[in-house]
Amino acid sequence: MDQSRRNFCLGAGAATVGAATLSTAPAEAAVARKGGDPAHRWAMVVDVRKCVGCQACTVACIMENDVPENSFRTIVSTYEVTEHDSSGTYMLPRLCNHCEDPPCIPVCPTGATFQRRDGIVVVDNTVCVGCAYCVQACPYDARFINHETQTADKCTFCVHRVDAGLLPACVETCVGGARIFGDLNDPGSTVSKLVREQDLKVLKPEQGTQPRVFYVGLDPKFQGRVDGTPTLWRPSAHAERSLAGKEHA
Amino acid sequence: MDTNIVEIINVTREVAWLPWAVQYFFLIGLSVGGLLLSLPGYAFAREEWRRLGRVALLVALTCGLAAPVALLSDLHQPGRFWHFYVVLRPTSWMWWGSLFIPFYVTGLLVHGWACFREEFQQQGRVDSRLAALYRLAALGGGRNDRLIRGTGLVVLAGAALVALYTGTEVAVVKARPLWHTPFLPVQFLMTALVGATGLVLLLNRFAAVTDHEVEVQANRLLAGALGGVMVVGGLWLALGLFGIDRTHAEALESVAKSEAWRVTAIWAVLATALPFVIAVAKPKGTGLLTGLIAVHSAWMFRWTVFIGGQTVPKTGAGFYEYALPAGPDGLLGIVGTAGLWVFLLLSITALLPTPPRSAPHPVRAVPAADRAVAAE
Numbered sequence: 001m002d003q004s005r006r007n008f009c010l011g012a013g014a015a016t017v018g019a020a021t022l023s024t025a026p027a028e029a030a031v032a033r034k035g036g037d038p039a040h041r042w043a044m045v046v047d048v049r050k051c052v053g054c055q056a057c058t059v060a061c062i063m064e065n066d067v068p069e070n071s072f073r074t075i076v077s078t079y080e081v082t083e084h085d086s087s088g089t090y091m092l093p094r095l096c097n098h099c100e101d102p103p104c105i106p107v108c109p110t111g112a113t114f115q116r117r118d119g120i121v122v123v124d125n126t127v128c129v130g131c132a133y134c135v136q137a138c139p140y141d142a143r144f145i146n147h148e149t150q151t152a153d154k155c156t157f158c159v160h161r162v163d164a165g166l167l168p169a170c171v172e173t174c175v176g177g178a179r180i181f182g183d184l185n186d187p188g189s190t191v192s193k194l195v196r197e198q199d200l201k202v203l204k205p206e207q208g209t210q211p212r213v214f215y216v217g218l219d220p221k222f223q224g225r226v227d228g229t230p231t232l233w234r235p236s237a238h239a240e241r242s243l244a245g246k247e248h249a
Numbered sequence: 250m251d252t253n254i255v256e257i258i259n260v261t262r263e264v265a266w267l268p269w270a271v272q273y274f275f276l277i278g279l280s281v282g283g284l285l286l287s288l289p290g291y292a293f294a295r296e297e298w299r300r301l302g303r304v305a306l307l308v309a310l311t312c313g314l315a316a317p318v319a320l321l322s323d324l325h326q327p328g329r330f331w332h333f334y335v336v337l338r339p340t341s342w343m344w345w346g347s348l349f350i351p352f353y354v355t356g357l358l359v360h361g362w363a364c365f366r367e368e369f370q371q372q373g374r375v376d377s378r379l380a381a382l383y384r385l386a387a388l389g390g391g392r393n394d395r396l397i398r399g400t401g402l403v404v405l406a407g408a409a410l411v412a413l414y415t416g417t418e419v420a421v422v423k424a425r426p427l428w429h430t431p432f433l434p435v436q437f438l439m440t441a442l443v444g445a446t447g448l449v450l451l452l453n454r455f456a457a458v459t460d461h462e463v464e465v466q467a468n469r470l471l472a473g474a475l476g477g478v479m480v481v482g483g484l485w486l487a488l489g490l491f492g493i494d495r496t497h498a499e500a501l502e503s504v505a506k507s508e509a510w511r512v513t514a515i516w517a518v519l520a521t522a523l524p525f526v527i528a529v530a531k532p533k534g535t536g537l538l539t540g541l542i543a544v545h546s547a548w549m550f551r552w553t554v555f556i557g558g559q560t561v562p563k564t565g566a567g568f569y570e571y572a573l574p575a576g577p578d579g580l581l582g583i584v585g586t587a588g589l590w591v592f593l594l595l596s597i598t599a600l601l602p603t604p605p606r607s608a609p610h611p612v613r614a615v616p617a618a619d620r621a622v623a624a625e
Contacts, residue, residue, distance in 0.1 A: 020273075050393040053258075062523075072253070072260045075259065075260050077255060077258060077259045077564075077565065078256075078257045078259075078603075079254050079255065079256055079566075080254070080255040080257055081252065081253070081255075082252070082253040082254075083251065083252050084251070084297075086388075090254075090258075093582065094564065103413025103424065105424060106340035106341060106387075107340070107341050107342070107343065107421075107422075108338065108341060109338050109343040109344035109346075109347060110329075110333060110338065110344075111338055112332075125566070127329075127332060128326065128329075128330050129268045129324050129325075129326045129327075129330065129333070130324050130326040131323075131324055131325075131343060132265035132325070133343050133418075135262075135265040136265065136266065136422050136424065136425065136559075137422055137423075137424055138422035138427075138563075139423070139563055140563060141562060141563040141564050142260055144263070144265070145263075145266060145325055146264050150325035150326050151325065151326060154409055174556065180414065181366055185422070194465065200349035202565070204564075207423060221254065224564070225503070225564055225565070225566075226254060226256065226564065226565060226566040227254065227566065228253075228254030228255060228256050228566035229253075229255045229256060229566060230256050230259075230565065230566045230567025231256045231257060231258065231259050231431050231565075231566070244392055246566070
């Protein structure tokens with residue numbers, strides 16, 4: 001009940017997120033936060049109108065973070081949309097939303113996953129037992145089991161780069177400038193201005209997680225689970241086939 | 250607006266709770282169900298429940314010992330299981346589970362020993378090379394109803410905590426509408442009772458001599474449990490179907506368009522209704538059939554919830570594909586767990602063979618006063 005009251009502004013307020021509705025972290029979550037600089041609250045704004053679906057961010061993330069084959073910390077979901085006999089392509093970059101009230105954290109039985117005081121949600125893979133409870137709890141399918149470390153894995157906003165004063169790899173590499181990263185605690189930052197001035201949306205607002213990845217131009221049809229014809233492509237099956245092909249060759 | 254969306258690029262998230270988890274929830278459920286069925290005969294010393302209770306206790310012990318192995322295997326880092334015990338994480342039901350499971354299993358072992366103590370004592374009187382070991386296991390005593398009742402009540406508390414945590418752990422996952430229902434813990438418990446009763450029927454059937462009284466008793470219990478499953482399932486369906494509750498409606502909507510889920514639903518209804526009708530119409534001589542269907546039904550429920558539930562994407566279109574791998578994360582895990590259970594069953598029944606029914610009742614020396622307490 002507490003949670004729904006706390007998240008009422010974002011949950012019930014359809015999808016629109018204005019600066020006025022940005023509430024702070026729940027008290028218990030804020031207390032549990034550790035590491036990072038509390039002076040910052042890192043966030044991302046994704047302008048889907050500028051995304052060309054080149055997947056450069058997907059590749060940059062894999063290279064930067066040594067993401068294992070067949071796994072993705074970020075990906076640009078791509079859809080063909082037909083309306084009134086005209087077709088178009090819709091691109092939707094997805095990543096961990098570094099929520100203000102992340103449902104992945106309270107379920108963790110060992111405290112391996114936690115939120116830093118700058119809002120970044122991370123996993124200590126030396127503590128994680130790989131129980132995958134957080135994978136189930138994430139409403140965005142943003143987490144997975146890394147089969148090299150056998151622990152939970154996800155986007156960290158490239159925390160190692162951010163701590164060194166750099167941008168996340170996906171932001172750095174984005175050719176269209178669709179990904180904007182910055183500090184919500186800095187009123188002069190681009191993300192703060194966008195949050196204040198634009199009609200931003202978040203994914204699955206009804207979950208009450210208060211994502212800190214915002215979208216410009218997010219079509220409501222793609223805000224939750226997409227009602228469409230699924231992709232036939234399964235990376236692991238594809239890899240198995242490629243491997244089998246190589247062995248035959 | 251007439252819109253057609255085709256997903257061209259997205260990622261399939263593999264199931265993260267593996268068939269090991271299905272095995273765990275199945276076995277621990279059957280163990281809890283078996284324990285509940287054994288309590289009237291042992292902890293409450295109701296003689297007419299004693300023979301059924303003995304079979305049920307075997308179910309509780311064998312499944313309860315095999316279950317934690319399956320759970321440990323479901324961790325991707327099983328060697329780090331001790332990490333659960335060096336932190337305080339009261340917000341995580343899984344963390345609570347890590348406390349409840351050892352409490353329950355230890356209690357179960359102590360209770361099992363208390364229940365079987367008179368059999369140990371009896372075996373110790375037989376002229377065999379193992380007699381000394383049996384006497385040692387009996388710790389110089391025989392049947393002690395007070396001890397049985399005391400340990401029974403403790404392990405009942407453990408079973409209640411296990412039933413609570415296993416159900417709630419899954420039901421709190423808001424991200425999966427199919428799981429996020431207060432009915433789920435009840436459904437897990439009811440289907441666990443179905444599975445445990447089914448396994449009692451099977452073990453009774455495969456014992457040296459089938460006990461038809463136990464069969465009829467278990468079939469009646471099975472009918473009751475199946476009735477409960479149908480009522481709870483019907484309520485869940487009604488909430489979704491009539492849009493009374495949004496989460497339930499979402500859950501139903503997430504799978505309604507799938508042919509595979511429709512087949513699963515029909516299968517589930519048949520696997521519940523059919524043994525119910527048989528158990529009511531002909532409780533004698535049908536134990537093998539109703540038992541098999543009941544055990545299968547309890548397992549299928551968990552398979553559908555866990556593996557089926559994880560094939561429903563949270564954001565993507567359609568469904569994720571799932572094919573059962575042959576290795577440890579799939580078929581081998583299922584067969585291996587079943588093999589462990591068979592090993593435990595053979596070991597326990599080899600040490601403690603079913604007492605012959607024709608023989609006079611073993612060492613009965615319970616004072617009348619005790620009996621009166623037990624009957625209250």
